[in-house]
Amino acid sequence: MKSTKSNKKAEKIKIYCIFTILLVFGVLLMAPFAWMVSVGFDRTANITMPFPPRLIPEVPTLFNYGIVLENGKLIQAYINSAIVTISSVVITVSSSLLAGYAFSKGRFKGKKLLFIIVLGTLMIPMEPRLIPLYKLFNSVDLLNTFWPLILPSVTNGMLIFLCKQFFDQLPDTLREAAQIDGAGEFKIFFRVYFPLAGPIAATMVILAFIWSWNDFLWPLVVLTNQDLHTVPLYLASFSLENGTSLGGLTMALATVSVLPIVVLYLFLQRYIIQSIALSGVKG
Incomplete structure (x- = not known):
């Protein structure tokens, strides 16, 4: 019984570790795309790009997307x-x-x-x-x-x-x-x-x-x-x-x-x- 429980516990730890690694890599891969979308909602980025990069604009707006879609x-x-x-x-x-x-x-x-x-x-x-x-x-x-x-x-x-x-x-x-x-x-x-x-x-x-x-x-x-x-x-x-x-x-x-x-x-x-x-x- 103890060996069975320990095997199940080790299997769960293994699954959690794999999930954590995949989650970290997924976040790293998605970060540039998230930043791209965020900058698109930032009107002030037309004057100067925000530095350091931020994922949430200070004043979100659809101004840029409106101009793009009207082009x-x-x-x-x-x-x-x-x-x-x-x-x-x-x-x-x-x-x-x-x-x-x-x-x-x-x-x-x-x-x-x-x-x-x-x-x-x-x-x-x-x-x-x-x-x-x-x-x-x-x-x-x-x-x-x-x-x-x-x-x-x-x-x-x-x-x-x-x-x-x-x-x-x-x-x-x-x-x-x-x-x-x-x-x-x-x-x-x-x-x-x-x-x-x-x-x-x-x-x-x-x-x-x-x-x-x-x-x-x-x-x-x-x-x-x-x-x-x-x-x-x-x-x-x-x-x-x-x-x-x-x-x-x-x-x-x-x-x-x-x-x-x-x-x-x-x-x-x-x-x-x-x-x-x-x-x-x-x-």
Whole structure:
């Protein structure tokens, strides 16, 4: 009895220690975001940034957020980012699901070699690809359009890998049973496996959304027309124009720029948990 009680007590202490460590790291990670939101509510930060930093403004006000939301350029940047991001997410998730299913359940020559090539793309950073991609889209006269931001998302090695790993956990007997009924590969995918892929699809939507919405370097290269600037480009240009002044407006603008990502994550977080839980299902 004593050993059992001592084991339970040690287990509780262990859980409390882990919780405390995670709480400390969570607070440290959230502190910059909390400060960003706080400065956005501080009108005096447009004159000089508060030092030392404070989490609660002396006189909280919605003045900065009112100006930001009335800014026509920000609204246009939001529209541009929405067009690019939604298109990229749809293309990326759709192609990754199909490719992941093919690599997992498909039977064709060169599958392993082709999958290795797809994984090899993960080792190539964006910087070495800038010049070839720029020349490619320049040759077809697509610069200063949204197409250079959308089309490269057709192939995403990371998401294809995640999809393959997910479909590997689903039983092959589902496919075999559908084949016995005379279903083709596309019908098997859309009728059998696609309804089961909701959790991994939600995870990919969030990842693809974050990558596309926050993309800065590639849009900076291909979009010289300010009317086509996305939210990160507009935020950068606003910061460069004003320097250290208008800190409150800058932080309010930064808060508004990350808001769609936060809302999307809160809406889809339960599906992410499901995808992690289902990763242990065996066929």
